[in-house]
Amino acid sequence: MYPTESMDRNRLVDKHVPLVKRIAYHLLGRLPADVQVDDLIQAGVVGLLEAARHYDASQGASFETYAGIRIRGAMLDEVRRSDWTPRSVHRNARRVSEAVRLVENREGREAQPHEVAEELGVEIEEYQRMVADSVSSRVLSFEDVFEPESEGENRLPGNEPDPLQRLQEQDFRDALAREVDRLPEREKLVMSLYYDDELNLREIGEVLGVTESRVCQLHGQALTRLRARMTDWTGARVPERAGRR
Secondary structure (H helix, E strand, O other): OOHHHHHHHHHHHHHHHHHHHHHHHHHOOOOOOOOOOOHHHHHHHHHHHHHHHOOOOOOOOOOHHHHHHHHHHHHHHHHHHOOOOHHHHHHEEEHHHHHHHHHHHHHHOOHHHHHHHHHHOOOHHHHHHHHHHHOOOOOOOOOOOOOOHHHHHHHHOOOOOOOHHHHHHHHHHHHHHEEEEEHHHHHHHHHHHHHOOOOOHHHHHHHHOHHHHHHHHHHHHHHHHHHHHOHHHHHOOOOOOOOOO
16 A cells, blocks of 8 residues: 555545544434443444545445445444343244234234233233333344344445345335335334434424333334234344334
8 A cells, every 4th residue: 555545544534533423423312222422433433444445436425425334334233243132022022023913914903002912911011011122122223123234335335236136125115115104103103203304212202292101112013013014024034123212
């Protein structure tokens, strides 16, 4: 490497350190409460260094766009590696999704919380705790509900999927969009405010005039319902993460 190349890369890194902090604080409000901003920043700096090392302007993306993807992906990977969620929480999440699927298939309509609790053989308060635990332990992205891969590498210029894979992904997203549209109105509104408008649970509660814990319940019920309805697409590969606190 020529000295000028090294200097150029160092300048890129120095210039974009504020981007790391901006992304870290943006993600922090959408992650479990035990995630520390310093850990996000540290992981993001590694992502920034990797971006500076591998950036190729001929791919068409600006460095800030490319680096943002690398930084965000590095932060999410760090959070996923640090997932200490008890296995019982993941196991209960699967149980709840299966119960929702059974009730909706049997009744031909949306499963109500008390029906899911009855299917599970637990009290409604225990069902609500299971849903809340599963949501509070999960990481960030709506797509993560179904897609186990980190979004970093797969979104980078030059790593585009082949045409068949692209078609399959689009079909999946179309099916997911249809299922979101079938959600109960209140759950659908929570999903829109959470994923489209990127409000946190407290802010959504202020919009809806309900408590943060109630928003958490609605969010969890929506995710559980979607997992249950998308079983034909996801099969056994549904990962144990999604959502934020």
